[in-house]
Amino acid sequence: MAVPPFTLIACGVLQREIVHLVEKNRWPARIELLPPSLHNDVEELERRLVAALDRHAGAPILLYYGHCHPLMEELADRPGVVRMDRENCVASLLGDDSYFDELGKGTYFLLEEWAKGWREAMAETFGDHPEAIREIFTDAHRRMVALVTPVSGDYATAAHEAARQTGLPLEWRNVDLSRLEEALAGGVARLFPEGRP
Numbered sequence: 151m152a153v154p155p156f157t158l159i160a161c162g163v164l165q166r167e168i169v170h171l172v173e174k175n176r177w178p179a180r181i182e183l184l185p186p187s188l189h190n191d192v193e194e195l196e197r198r199l200v201a202a203l204d205r206h207a208g209a210p211i212l213l214y215y216g217h218c219h220p221l222m223e224e225l226a227d228r229p230g231v232v233r234m235d236r237e238n239c240v241a242s243l244l245g246d247d248s249y250f251d252e253l254g255k256g257t258y259f260l261l262e263e264w265a266k267g268w269r270e271a272m273a274e275t276f277g278d279h280p281e282a283i284r285e286i287f288t289d290a291h292r293r294m295v296a297l298v299t300p301v302s303g304d305y306a307t308a309a310h311e312a313a314r315q316t317g318l319p320l321e322w323r324n325v326d327l328s329r330l331e332e333a334l335a336g337g338v339a340r341l342f343p344e345g346r347p
Contacts, residue, residue, distance in 0.1 A: 160214035256292030
């Protein structure tokens, strides 16, 4: 059954993966990706999310954000909007059990787009206080795990810089896109439960 056109609003942290899966599944989605750095400023994240939702109001919208804002459920509570049912983008890749297990071990996850914008995001958040970055990250985490998907580019230099700044040992983990694809397909199915709007 053909899926009707819809808008997919998502965090750009998984932009390669999302675009790849939309193309692979031939979903007729208009994709709007918001900058990953918005997670550092919940007021700006809210402003940009509301603007994107308003821009596409009246059309079916799949909102691919987890619990990235304290009011995410309220922001997504609009007619025609379906929000992903995952904790966040990392949990969409790993699955909830693996994600929470790793969090319990003190893992900080790094994704390609986050790594590429790392320097600017840290400078904006912490200013010229590299010791604050190291202290905060080493107090809360034991290691940094960079996730590599089948469509990831080479972000080794950026990942090593992030690990150096935080003082965390860097590890790499390959992940497939099956869970992310399942989450997106589930969102599309919830958006069109009858196959048509």
